[in-house]
Amino acid sequence: MSNSSLKLQCTKCDKKYKLINKLNCECGGILEIVGYDYKRVEYNQKPVKVWDYKDLLPVNETKNIITLAEGLTPLIRAKNLGSKIGLKNLYIKDETRNPTGSFKDRPTSIAISKALELGIKTVILASSGNAATSAAAYAAKGNLECILCIPEDTPVEKVTQARIYGAQINKIQGNYSNSYKKALEYAIKNEWFNVTSTYLNPYSVEGDKVIAYELFNELEAVPDYILVPIGAGPLLHGVFKGFEELRALGLVESLPKMVGVQSEGCCPIVESYEKNQKEVYSWSKTINTLASGINDPLVGYEKDGTFTLDTIYQSNGYAIKSDDKSTMKGLYSLAQNEGIFAEPAGAIGVAGVQQLLKKKRINPEDIVVILVTGHGLKNMKVFK
Numbered sequence: 001m002s003n004s005s006l007k008l009q010c011t012k013c014d015k016k017y018k019l020i021n022k023l024n025c026e027c028g029g030i031l032e033i034v035g036y037d038y039k040r041v042e043y044n045q046k047p048v049k050v051w052d053y054k055d056l057l058p059v060n061e062t063k064n065i066i067t068l069a070e071g072l073t074p075l076i077r078a079k080n081l082g083s084k085i086g087l088k089n090l091y092i093k094d095e096t097r098n099p100t101g102s103f104k105d106r107p108t109s110i111a112i113s114k115a116l117e118l119g120i121k122t123v124i125l126a127s128s129g130n131a132a133t134s135a136a137a138y139a140a141k142g143n144l145e146c147i148l149c150i151p152e153d154t155p156v157e158k159v160t161q162a163r164i165y166g167a168q169i170n171k172i173q174g175n176y177s178n179s180y181k182k183a184l185e186y187a188i189k190n191e192w193f194n195v196t197s198t199y200l201n202p203y204s205v206e207g208d209k210v211i212a213y214e215l216f217n218e219l220e221a222v223p224d225y226i227l228v229p230i231g232a233g234p235l236l237h238g239v240f241k242g243f244e245e246l247r248a249l250g251l252v253e254s255l256p257k258m259v260g261v262q263s264e265g266c267c268p269i270v271e272s273y274e275k276n277q278k279e280v281y282s283w284s285k286t287i288n289t290l291a292s293g294i295n296d297p298l299v300g301y302e303k304d305g306t307f308t309l310d311t312i313y314q315s316n317g318y319a320i321k322s323d324d325k326s327t328m329k330g331l332y333s334l335a336q337n338e339g340i341f342a343e344p345a346g347a348i349g350v351a352g353v354q355q356l357l358k359k360k361r362i363n364p365e366d367i368v369v370i371l372v373t374g375h376g377l378k379n380m381k382v383f384k
């Protein structure tokens with residue numbers, strides 16, 4: 001089967017494009033891949049690699065696939081942590097086990113493969129660290145040049161990791177949104193492929209869908225709640241899209257409630273959610289959090305936040321925030337009860353789930369999955 005019927009479609013004006021090096025629509029809207037033939041896809045419930053789902057991913061030729069054996073991460077029944085906090089069916093999806101130590105390897109594998117398919121030689125991206133290290137590794141494997149725009153205060157471990165994989169590193173003054181702007185400028189000027197992991201690149205988000213397939217394969221059920229650390233939120237959106245596809249394939253009937261978790265020190269999406277607003281606005285206050293992996297003020301691409309918030313509303317989920325103290329408590333609790341060491345952004349779902357329990361927004365019997373997104377060794381300065 002081939003994916004030749006796939007198109008990019010604008011989520012705002014519905015305009016369609018071929019699968020080309022196109023970022024947002026001419027109207028400014030976010031582009032999404034449409035046109036998978038769900039009637040003809042044969043779903044494999046026992047994959048041995050992520051790319052066994054090729055028919056559900058936007059790459060045509062097998063020869064273009066660049067993989068480092070990402071994904072198929074363990075789903076761990078968190079009995080110790082669960083009984084401690086009062087949840088009978090708590091699971092951790094341990095994304096720290098990916099090749100470069102974060103879930104970003106999933107979207108990156110798609111983006112770099114697509115770059116090859118489009119005949120592009122250079123990729124560029126803005127990143128708070130994990131997407132940068134991931135792109136650097138996959139670009140190395142795909143023989144592509146990789147140019148990074150990262151905030152000056154990116155954790156040294158992530159910068160070093162990216163440098164060793166051979167990427168060209170540009171440190172940009174100010175917060176993540178400044179790096180985003182720079183990468184966009186360079187990409188347009190030089191016709192490089194922009195693999196920034198917001199909704200800017202419509203291909204990479206598709207990689208996050210496979211988490212939904214993996215959860216379904218193992219649980220043979222739809223979780224009641226999935227907690228996801230969110231920057232702009234493509235991970236959350238991608239996982240939800242994966243469940244929508246499972247429904248289109250006739251494999252599940254219900255959908256999970258998606259819970260986006262942000263840091264109190266930078267939480268533009270949560271702020272709009274708490275006010276019951278539809279639109280998300282950029283974060284204008286100072287950014288002050290240890291969870292650097294999700295510190296995204298969304299300046300200039302506020303619509304990405306709105307798109308994520310819309311997904312949360314559609315799923316009947318929640319957007320919640322955690323202060324650093326609770327985040328770090330959750331991080332230690334995850335390490336000391338389950339043997340999983342995550343960076344603050346990666347562990348923030350643990351604090352999130354405790355908050356939901358306390359507020360009685362979830363029940364002790366609910367099936368709850370926490371996505372733990374990045375490894376603890378990537379940001380050691382936070383442990384004093």
Ligand SMILES: *Cc1c(COP(=O)(O)O)cnc(C)c1O
Pocket residue numbers: 102104130131197198229230231232233234235236293294343345346373374
């Ligand atoms: C990038 C990242 C996230 C957030 O993902 P988005 O899809 O950008 O919202 C969460 N956790 C970690 C560790 C990350 O690196």
Ligand SMILES: [Zn+2]
Pocket residue numbers: 010011012013014015025026027028029
């Ligand atoms: Zn449009």
